[in-house]
Amino acid sequence: MSALLSLRDVWVEYGDRIVIEKLDLDIAAQAFVSIVGPSGAGKSSFLRLILGQEAPTRGTVLLDGIPLVPECGPDRGVVFQRYSVFPHLSVLRNTMFGLECPKAPLSGRLFGSARRAARDEAVAMLEAVGLGDSLDLYPAQMSGGMQQRLAIAQALVQRPRILLLDEPFGALDPGIRADMHALITRLWRDYSLTIIMVTHDIREAFSLGTRVLTLDKRRHDPHAPHRYGATVVYDLPLRNRTDEADCESDSITIDDIGNN
Numbered sequence: 001m002s003a004l005l006s007l008r009d010v011w012v013e014y015g016d017r018i019v020i021e022k023l024d025l026d027i028a029a030q031a032f033v034s035i036v037g038p039s040g041a042g043k044s045s046f047l048r049l050i051l052g053q054e055a056p057t058r059g060t061v062l063l064d065g066i067p068l069v070p071e072c073g074p075d076r077g078v079v080f081q082r083y084s085v086f087p088h089l090s091v092l093r094n095t096m097f098g099l100e101c102p103k104a105p106l107s108g109r110l111f112g113s114a115r116r117a118a119r120d121e122a123v124a125m126l127e128a129v130g131l132g133d134s135l136d137l138y139p140a141q142m143s144g145g146m147q148q149r150l151a152i153a154q155a156l157v158q159r160p161r162i163l164l165l166d167e168p169f170g171a172l173d174p175g176i177r178a179d180m181h182a183l184i185t186r187l188w189r190d191y192s193l194t195i196i197m198v199t200h201d202i203r204e205a206f207s208l209g210t211r212v213l214t215l216d217k218r219r220h221d222p223h224a225p226h227r228y229g230a231t232v233v234y235d236l237p238l239r240n241r242t243d244e245a246d247c248e249s250d251s252i253t254i255d256d257i258g259n260n
């Protein structure tokens, strides 16, 4: 299967601080890639590269074989751990905003049939994430789990091909997290998404991902901690969820890892 995303010899540097070095990676369409690694390894920087918020200082990021433009596009959506919804807008308006803004960049509002179509799309997406009964609520009236459902609806209503998740469930209680895991798995399948998720929770990484990548430094210089950057040090394809995703002949399961 050809890669949806390819990174070729990608480096991210801030002055003389090397954060990511020599990253070569292919990600297949409809993969669910979990990214783990120590704090400060460059996981969020990696997501910003894919999102187009940041350009690599060296190397190339390709989407469908074409160099990625250094700006956010509708083909990529993102959900952060917190603060990605607008507090002054209702659930429905938060979700419609993602549709209205690109079409009416000055006013942020559509009118007539275009507005009705945007409303219908937003309502359908809110029903898909389980917020069909909460259209008129404001974020302050909602639990953390509901706010993350809204953030997911906001990202998905623009029908991105790639959904980037940066610790999306990190602030949620365990029971709510389990509900969100079921939700994101269903949405991944229903919308044929390619998901790239950063998480500190190893169990979450393995239970959701079709592939787990560990970002870390291969080399350390104790006298110059920023001299070397992180790269992919482990790349584990998982067999347990690959029916719908990127099958790899040499894939392994969590059980395989436990036995090694």
Ligand SMILES: Nc1ncnc2c1ncn2[C@@H]1O[C@H](COP(=O)(O)OP(=O)(O)OP(=O)(O)O)[C@@H](O)[C@H]1O
Pocket (backbone or CB within 6 Å): 014, 017, 019, 037, 038, 039, 040, 041, 042, 043, 044, 045, 046
């Ligand atoms: N704009 C910037 N200027 C300088 N350094 C930066 C900038 N953005 C990130 N960094 C540095 O890059 C390194 C990687 O940061 P990043 O947030 O990507 O790591 P992370 O793996 O996501 O960390 P965490 O798990 O703690 O969220 C950190 O040392 C950070 O201080």
